[in-house]
């Protein structure tokens with residue numbers, strides 16, 4: 376039976392026929408691998424996700440974690456699934472062999488994780504946060520920190536979090552107020568509150584390793600004064616043994632719309648509930664140098680932003696497959712041309728409007744999947760391409776695209792989930808079917824890891840203008856290489872290329888116009904619209920790439936080409952009015968006064 380989580384056929388197409396990931400094995404880092412090892416690990420991910428994560432997805436949602444003032448309780452299936460996950464070794468799938476990792480290409484390990492996100496986004500958040508935390512420490516931590524905390528995280532004994540947000544500091548991390556006071560022994564004591572911390576408290580692992588942004592007294596104001604600390608829930612001795620309870624405690628759980636299987640916490644640091652060494656204050660260890668904490672944290676945040684895009688794509692994908700199955704099985708109505716009321720009803724997939732909703736979903740979720748896998752491939756390229764110049768180009772392209780990789784799937788795969796509900800009609804609005812939960816789960820993705828609005832500001836205010844506009848120029852050049860190939864192919868591919876070239880030229884023109892006035896307030900007023908227009912252009916490009924790769928015969932390729940046509944006919948034209956609005960330097964939102972609402 377075909378999986379209702381993701382399409383392995385599509386993953387294989389994207390990984391092998393399009394991205395040709397097997398060629399990565401020509402690079403020394405991946406020389407030990409082969410198509411066989413890639414396939415085996417994808418098989419394993421699909422099997423574990425299907426057998427151990429998917430079955431309790433609904434239960435996770437219906438029985439959210441509870442806190443009795445002492446202990447957080449989750450349904451037992453979460454721990455059982457995570458124990459199986461730990462045994463697979465997937466937690467270290469892309470890490471170096473020297474730390475016990477599989478040293479798989481990032482794009483392949485990212486494809487594996489999609490299965491877990493599609494199966495049960497709540498349970499899969501625990502290891503994903505742990506992986507991001509461990510990767511940050513491997514990059515920026517001392518060997519002592521790595522030994523003490525990363526080893527146990529990779530064994531599944533410890534888990535990790537990222538503690539950035541505070542009640543008064545969400546989008547504006549410059550306003551982080553948690554204080555880290557230096558101690559004579561080189562450690563720090565932390566005092567403050569962290570809000571929204573995913574996986575911040577539970578009994579799933581022996582210890583929780585918090586990565587915490589805080590300010591050392593006397594630091595410069597703003598983001599330049601932020602440092603990064605490891606704050607374990609339980610202190611760990613030099614020999615790795617667990618010691619005293621640290622002074623970080625759960626103040627309460629947040630009760631969320633979706634993602635309910637992941638605990639979400641308000642944590643208090645340094646309130647003296649526990650007194651390690653006889654003294655209040657959460658013991659913390661500085662990571663790297665003082666005041667460079669946000670830069671280090673970006674290591675985890677950039678990874679998490681691709682992870683958010685991937686999660687959104689996975690939720691969109693599973694909703695699409697479930698609505699497709701439903702549409703093929705649900706008899707309702709008769710063809711418009713049929714006049715006989717006694718004729719049997721047809722499955723709703725026969726109605727053009729239902730096919731519209733399915734085609735829109737297909738174009739969003741398969742476009743998003745291509746986008747997140749492409750980003751994963753760029754992570755491999757920025758690390759392993761032969762020359763520094765090539766690695767720098769891959770880095771610049773990834774850096775430029777990251778806001779789109781985070782935001783586009785979060786917006787359009789949420790829309791896909793909404794359409795999946797619509798395809799189910801009234802049944803889609805009930806809890807009997809999965810799609811309403813997918814929608815609620817996916818609704819988080821435009822909010823966390825930098826809201827939609829913040830990603831727009833990042834793209835237009837930073838990414839496309841940095842290094843004298845080199846990021847946008849490289850994106851346009853990279854898209855141009857695809858359209859040149861498509862023009863050579865000619866026919867329909869050439870027509871799509873012409874449409875895309877026009878859209879890219881317009882983005883470049885409009886970007887220049889927005890910044891010509893040197894007025895950042897005006898230039899950035901409609902940055903979310905810019906993000907959405909650029910996102911659609913980028914995904915149109917990836918649909919043209921898929922169109923070119925799907926040159927074969929048969930239903931799968933026909934479907935790919937039709938979805939590409941849909942995207943170019945129905946979706947890419949949305950960018951015209953958006954770019955016109957931006958080019959007009961519209962002031963409507965800026966000029967609106969608070970008192971007029």
Ligand SMILES: Cc1cc2nc3c(=O)[nH]c(=O)nc-3n(C[C@H](O)[C@H](O)[C@H](O)COP(=O)(O)OP(=O)(O)OC[C@H]3O[C@@H](n4cnc5c(N)ncnc54)[C@H](O)[C@@H]3O)c2cc1C
Pocket residue numbers: 537538539540542543544545546547570571572573574631634639819822823824825826827828829832
């Ligand atoms: C379920 C969940 C899990 C989370 N997990 C974590 C976690 O593990 N670790 C962690 O550190 N954080 C986590 N977060 C926090 C999350 O990253 C923040 O909620 C997010 O960054 C937004 O911050 P805020 O909620 O304070 O909203 P605000 O920053 O107050 O934003 C409110 C609105 O104002 C807009 N806005 C704010 N500032 C600007 C501006 N300068 N220009 C234009 N618009 C602006 C925003 O786009 C948004 O629409 C999580 C949040 C949720 C809901």
